[in-house]
Amino acid sequence: MGMDPLDLWHQMNILVKIITVGMIGMFVFMLYVIVERILTYMSASEQSIRYVQALGNYLRENNAAAALSAAK
Numbered sequence: 872m873g874m875d876p877l878d879l880w881h882q883m884n885i886l887v888k889i890i891t892v893g894m895i896g897m898f899v900f901m902l903y904v905i906v907e908r909i910l911t912y913m914s915a916s917e918q919s920i921r922y923v924q925a926l927g928n929y930l931r932e933n934n935a936a937a938a939l940s941a942a943k
Contacts, residue, residue: 922941922942925941926938926941926942929941
């Protein structure tokens with residue numbers, strides 16, 4: 872009995888194989904969610920920085936109407 876993954880797979884019963892495949896599936900889904908959240912956070916951060924810069928420009932120009940429309 873070795874630690875070769877293929878040997879281990881052949882020694883598993885069907886229930887253990889189902890659980891193993893399910894856990895691998897959850898791991899892949901977890902990686903997908905992590906990458907998606909990182910990309911969403913980066914996009915939101917950039918958008919927030921652009922909004923604050925635009926808001927500062929509008930307020931320096933005393934353009935309250937444009938600042939309010941940018942907030943919407």
